[in-house]
Amino acid sequence: MIDALTLWGYWRSSTSYRIRIALGLKSLRHDYRPINLKLGEQKSEDYLAVNPHGTVPLFQAGDVQMTQSLAILDWLDATYPDPAFVPTDAPELCRDLYYAVATEIHAPNNLAVLKYLRTEFGADQAAIEAWYATWIAKTFAPVEARLAAHTWASPDLPFGQPTLFEIVLIPQVYNARRWKTDLLAYPLIAKIDAHCATLEAFDRARPENQIDAT
Ligand SMILES: N[C@@H](CCC(=O)N[C@@H](CS)C(=O)NCC(=O)O)C(=O)O
Known part of the structure; x- marks a missing residue:
C-alpha cells in the first residue's frame, strides 16, 4: 500500500x-x-x-x-x-448527478473564467454574480428535481452514505453561499448539505478549517 x-x-x-x-x-x-x-x-x-x-x-x-x-x-x-464512493443502490443515478455537478458548474465558474470576464469583457461585480448564479441554477434545478423523484436510501442522504455526488456537491453549495446564491429553491440539496456538515470528513475539509485559510 x-x-x-x-x-x-x-x-x-x-x-x-x-x-x-x-x-x-x-x-x-x-x-x-x-x-x-x-x-x-x-x-x-x-x-x-x-x-x-x-x-x-x-x-x-x-x-x-x-x-x-x-x-x-x-x-x-x-x-x-x-x-466505497459509489453506492450499490442506484449507482447510475449517483454517477449521473456526480458528473452533472462536477462538470457543469465548476467549468464556467472557476477563477480563471471569472477573471477573463472581468478583464476581457469588462464585467463588474454584479455581472459576475449574475453569471455565477446562472450556472449554479442551471444544474441545481434539475438535480433538485431528480433528488425529489428518487426514493432515498436514508432520511438525510439519497444513497444512504456519502458518495461521489456529495463529494462534489458540498463544495458547490459552499461556493453558492459565498456568491450569495439563494438556496431556498433547493431544499433537498440544503438538507444533504446540513447532514454532511455533521460528518467529520466534511467538517475537517471545510475551507475555513484549512491551515492556509485567511
Ligand atoms: N479540471 C481541474 C480544474 C482545476 C481548477 O480549475 N482549479 C482551480 C481552483 S478550483 C484553479 O487552480 N484555478 C487557478 C487558475 O486557474 O489560475 C480539476 O477538476 O481538478
Whole structure:
C-alpha cells in the first residue's frame, strides 16, 4: 500500500475541497501543501514545472501524480475501496448527478473564467454574480428535481452514505453561499448539505478549517 500522500491545494478551491473530503472519508493521512491562488503561486515557474496546468489540486502518491480532481477521486476509490464512493443502490443515478455537478458548474465558474470576464469583457461585480448564479441554477434545478423523484436510501442522504455526488456537491453549495446564491429553491440539496456538515470528513475539509485559510 502507498504510504505518502501529498495534496497541493488552496483553502477556497472547490476542486481541492473535493479531494480533502475524499481523503477524509477514506481516513487517509496526507501532507497538505498550500498554493496561494490569490498570489498567483499556481503560475510560478517551480509549480508549473510539476503541474503545467497551473491549477490546484495537484496530488501525489508515490510515483503517481495527478492534476484532475475527478481522476484523483477515481484513483482514490479504486486504490482504497473501503468505504466505497459509489453506492450499490442506484449507482447510475449517483454517477449521473456526480458528473452533472462536477462538470457543469465548476467549468464556467472557476477563477480563471471569472477573471477573463472581468478583464476581457469588462464585467463588474454584479455581472459576475449574475453569471455565477446562472450556472449554479442551471444544474441545481434539475438535480433538485431528480433528488425529489428518487426514493432515498436514508432520511438525510439519497444513497444512504456519502458518495461521489456529495463529494462534489458540498463544495458547490459552499461556493453558492459565498456568491450569495439563494438556496431556498433547493431544499433537498440544503438538507444533504446540513447532514454532511455533521460528518467529520466534511467538517475537517471545510475551507475555513484549512491551515492556509485567511
Ligand atoms: N479540471 C481541474 C480544474 C482545476 C481548477 O480549475 N482549479 C482551480 C481552483 S478550483 C484553479 O487552480 N484555478 C487557478 C487558475 O486557474 O489560475 C480539476 O477538476 O481538478
